[in-house]
Amino acid sequence: MKVKRVLHIKKLRRNKKRENKIYIPPQTGNVSWQHIYMLSSSVIPKIYVPVLIFSAWTCLLKLFYEFYKEKEFIKTVFFPTSLLTYLGLVLSLLLVFRNTSAYDRFWEGRKVWASMLNHTRNLSRHIWISIEIDPLDPRKDEKENLKTGVMRLLIALVISIRHALRGEYGWDYDDLAELVQHVPRFNSLITTAPQQVLKILPLEIAYHIESYLYLQKGLPATILNPSYSALNAIIDNFTACERILYTPIPLIYGIHIKHAVIIYLLTLPLQIIPNCGWASVVIVMITSFTFFGIEAISSEIENPFGSDRNDLKLDEFCQQIHDEIVSMMKYFPSSIGCLDWLELEDIDDSRSNAGASTFTLTVNDSETEMISTKTEPPLMQRFGSENHLMDIGNSSSSTRFHGIDRTYGSSATLNCISPRTSHNRSRYTQHIREDQSGDICDAEADDGDDGGE
Numbered sequence: 001m002k003v004k005r006v007l008h009i010k011k012l013r014r015n016k017k018r019e020n021k022i023y024i025p026p027q028t029g030n031v032s033w034q035h036i037y038m039l040s041s042s043v044i045p046k047i048y049v050p051v052l053i054f055s056a057w058t059c060l061l062k063l064f065y066e067f068y069k070e071k072e073f074i075k076t077v078f079f080p081t082s083l084l085t086y087l088g089l090v091l092s093l094l095l096v097f098r099n100t101s102a103y104d105r106f107w108e109g110r111k112v113w114a115s116m117l118n119h120t121r122n123l124s125r126h127i128w129i130s131i132e133i134d135p136l137d138p139r140k141d142e143k144e145n146l147k148t149g150v151m152r153l154l155i156a157l158v159i160s161i162r163h164a165l166r167g168e169y170g171w172d173y174d175d176l177a178e179l180v181q182h183v184p185r186f187n188s189l190i191t192t193a194p195q196q197v198l199k200i201l202p203l204e205i206a207y208h209i210e211s212y213l214y215l216q217k218g219l220p221a222t223i224l225n226p227s228y229s230a231l232n233a234i235i236d237n238f239t240a241c242e243r244i245l246y247t248p249i250p251l252i253y254g255i256h257i258k259h260a261v262i263i264y265l266l267t268l269p270l271q272i273i274p275n276c277g278w279a280s281v282v283i284v285m286i287t288s289f290t291f292f293g294i295e296a297i298s299s300e301i302e303n304p305f306g307s308d309r310n311d312l313k314l315d316e317f318c319q320q321i322h323d324e325i326v327s328m329m330k331y332f333p334s335s336i337g338c339l340d341w342l343e344l345e346d347i348d349d350s351r352s353n354a355g356a357s358t359f360t361l362t363v364n365d366s367e368t369e370m371i372s373t374k375t376e377p378p379l380m381q382r383f384g385s386e387n388h389l390m391d392i393g394n395s396s397s398s399t400r401f402h403g404i405d406r407t408y409g410s411s412a413t414l415n416c417i418s419p420r421t422s423h424n425r426s427r428y429t430q431h432i433r434e435d436q437s438g439d440i441c442d443a444e445a446d447d448g449d450d451g452g453e
Contacts, residue, residue, distance in 0.1 A: 041309050043300075047292040051285060058269040058284040065273050084271045091260050095294045098257055101249060102298035109244050109304035109312055116158065116237040117321055123230035124154050124325050128332070130223040131216055150212045151329055152179045153205050155322050160202045161238050162314045165245055165305040171201060175318070183208060202238055206231060241305065249302055261291045 039045065127150060133143045156171075156179035163173060171177055171186050180186040185204070213227050265288050273280045304312045 043293045043296040046296045046300075047289065050292055051288045054265045054288045055281055055285045057266070058273075058281045061269045062273055062278060062280060084268065087264055087267075091264050091291070094257050094260060095291065095298075098249070098253075098298045099294055102302040105244055106301040106304045106312075109241065112237050112240045112244070113312060113314070113317055116161070116234055117317060119230040119233040119237070120154060120158055120321055121324065123227055123234070124151060124328065126223065126227045126230065127151065127154075127212075128328055130227075131219065146212060146215075148329065149182050150209055151325055152182070153209050155318075155325055156180045157202060157205045157209065157234065158321050159318045160205055161241070162305075162318055164202055164238075165241055165314075166307065169201065180205065203235070206235055245303065245305060249298075254299075257295060261295065265291070 035041070127147065131147060133140055133147065137143065156176055159173075159176050159179070160171070163169070163176065171180050185208075209231060210228075213224060213231070216224060265284065268287060269280055269284055272283060276283060300308060300310055305314060307315075
C-alpha cells in the first residue's frame with residue numbers, strides 16, 4: 001500500500017511539472033539521430049525503385065565481366081576511370097545548382113508567409129482597437145456585429161489563401177465556412193458562381209474588408225492609412241506566393257539533370273568493376289541514392305505550399321493567426337478606453353530626494369506639497385529646457401514646472417517628474433481647474449526652495 005502511495009505521489013509530481021513546463025517552439029534545424037528511422041519524412045520511399053534498378057544493373061555487369069574477363073573486347077567495354085572524375089564533377093555542379101534554386105524558392109515562400117502573418121496581426125489590431133464604437137450610438141449593436149464580422153474575415157483571408165495555393169477552391173471547408181457564413185455573398189457562391197469566381201475567393205474576402213474600412217472614412221488618416229497599407233501588403237504577399245507557385249523550375253532543365261544522372265549511373269559500373277569487384281554494387285547503390293536523393297529533395301521543396309511533411313506548415317500558421325485574433329477579441333477591449341493600470345510604486349526608495357526641493361501648490365484653497373528638481377530630467381536636457389517650461393499663475397514669485405502636457409477646455413494637466421531615481425521617474429498628475437476669476441492656478445514657492453524663480 002505504501003509503495004502504491006509513493007508511486008501515486010511521483011505521478012502527481014510528474015504531471016505538475018508537465019503542466020508548468022514552458023512551451024518551446026520546435027527547433028526546425030535540429031535533426032537528431034532518432035530521425036534517421038523516420039523513413040516517411042525522407043526521400044527513400046520516392047527513390048528506392050531507381051536505386052534498386054541501378055544496383056541490379058551493376059550485378060548483371062559484374063556477372064558479364066566474370067564470364068568474359070579473359071576476352072579481348074572486355075578491355076574496350078570496361079574503360080578506365082579517368083572519365084569518372086570529369087563527368088562526376090559536372091553532374092555535382094548541376095545538382096548543387098538545382099538544390100540551391102529549390103531551397104531559395106522554399107525560403108522565399110517562408111519569408112512571404114511571415115510577412116503575411118505580420119500584416120494580418122497589424123491590421124487586426126488596428127481594426128479592433130482603433131475603430132471605436134460610441135456606446136450611445138443607436139446603431140451600436142449593428143456596428144459591433146460588423147466589426148466582429150470583419151475580424152472573422154481577416155482569419156478567413158489567410159485560410160483562403162492557403163486553400164487557393166493548394167488548388168482547393170471554394171469556401172465550403174470546415175475551417176473556412178464558419179468564418180464567412182455571415183456574408184450573404186458567400187452563401188450563394190457554392191451553387192451559383194462559376195469555377196473562375198471561386199478561384200479568386202481571397203480577393204473577394206479582401207473586397208469585403210476594404211468595404212468595411214471605407215465605411216470608416218470619417219476616422220483620421222493616421223488610423224485608416226496603416227489599415228489600407230496592411231491590407232494591400234497581404235494581397236501583395238498572396239501575389240508573391242502565386243509567383244512562386246506558377247513559376248517552377250524550367251522543365252527542360254529538370255529533364256536534362258535526370259538524363260545526366262541516368263547516363264552517369266549507367267556508365268559508372270563499367271569504370272569501377274575491374275578494380276572494385278562485387279563492391280561495385282554497394283558503390284553504385286550509395287551513389288545512386290545520393291544523386292537521386294538530391295534531385296528528389298529539390299523537386300519536393302520547390303513548391304513549399306503543399307501538404308507534405310516537408311512543406312511549410314501552413315496549417316499551423318493559419319491556426320496560429322486564428323488563435324491570436326480570437327484571443328484578442330475575447331480578452332481585450334474593442335476600443336481605446338480608460339486603461340485601468342495599477343499605480344506603480346517606487347522601485348528604489350534608498351535614493352531619496354537628494355538634489356531636490358519642495359514647493360507648495362495652492363489649488364482651490366488646498367495646499368499640496370510637490371517635489372521639484374535642481375537638475376533637469378534627461379528628456380529636458382536632450383530637447384532643451386526653455387521650450388518645456390511654462391509660467392503658471394500671475395503671482396510675483398511664479399514657479400516654473402516641467403512637463404505641462406495639454407489643456408482641455410477648462411482644465412489643465414500638470415506632470416511633475418520626480419528625480420528619485422533615473423530608472424523610475426514617477427509622475428505626479430494634478431488636475432487643476434479654473435477658479436471663478438479665470439486664473440488657472442496660483443503657485444506659491446517657498447523662499448528657501450530652489451523649485452521656483
